[in-house]
Amino acid sequence: MNASLQIQHARPVVRWRRHPVVKVLRNPVTMLGLLLVVVWLFCGVFAPLVAPYNPDQPNVSAALQAPGIHHLFGTDNYGRDVFSRVVYGARISIPTSLVAVAISFGIGVPLGAVAGYYGGTVSAVIMRGMDMLLAFPSLVLAMAIAAAMGPGLRSAMIAVGIVGVPEYARLMYGQTMSLRSREFVEASATFGSTNRAIVMKHILPNALAPLIVNATIGLGFAILTAASLSFLGLGVQPPTAEWGDMISEGSQYIVTGDWWMVTFPGLAIATSTLGFNLLGDGLRDILDPRQSSE
Secondary structure: OHHHHHHHHHHHHHHHHHOHHHHHHOOHHHHHHHHHHHHHHHHHHOHHHHOOOOOOOOOHHHOOOOOOOOOOOOEOOOOOEHHHHHHHHHHHHHHHHHHHHHHHHHHHHHHHHHHHHHOHHHHHHHHHHHHHHHOOOHHHHHHHHHHHHOOOHHHHHHHHHHHHHHHHHHHHHHHHHHHOOOHHHHHHHHOOOOHHHHHHHHHHHHHHHHHHHHHHHHHHHHHHHHHHHHHOOOOOOOOOOOHHHHHHHHHHHHHHOOOHHHHHHHHHHHHHHHHHHHHHHHHHHHHOHHHHHO
């Protein structure tokens, strides 16, 4: 009797420990990713409170000071506080990546759904168009689009967004192809549901999990690509604090030993990208049933 009671009390504990959310919370790698993302989101939202100096205010008398008590990350060639500029850079880099991923998601997902659901000529035309975009290296294509539109934040957002469209289209295409032959989809069609209703009510909700995971990881890619455009002079323009542009400005001072102008913006890009990648892996464990069941 006592043994059976102990087993009954033990079962909820085992189930609780196997819950996918608990698995993620107990995973130090995923928690590291969440921490990095939260830190950079906090910096972006509360930049005026975190940054000790005006990021765009020059101070020639304090130019090229090494990291110290008064300037944690040192100063650049104009005497601007590098720490403040890195913090304010989050206000540019993270929103840029969010808008870019929204563009990729908003265009790629409908195209993939249409191609996967209707098939035939429609599918061939859409997916061959995606293949054409994928034929170009991502950065080269983004550079071409940004150069054609002219340097600026808006150009960087659109360029990075267009580059990501094929990935979401192909992912949604595969999900739609696998779902359209499922019994609940066929039953909905039998009862007279329109194609749009079937896609919106049955296919998209069931395909949302991998799309969310891909979007989370895609935020890191978008930050890196947008920073690359700014580094090449095709993204955000000076004097706006942006990580890629900061690296571009500081690269010429590496030979003189002023390493901090490049190192700290580079670490910002690396840690934010890593954070979204690790968080995306953790979300996969929660949202993907196949991963959660393993």
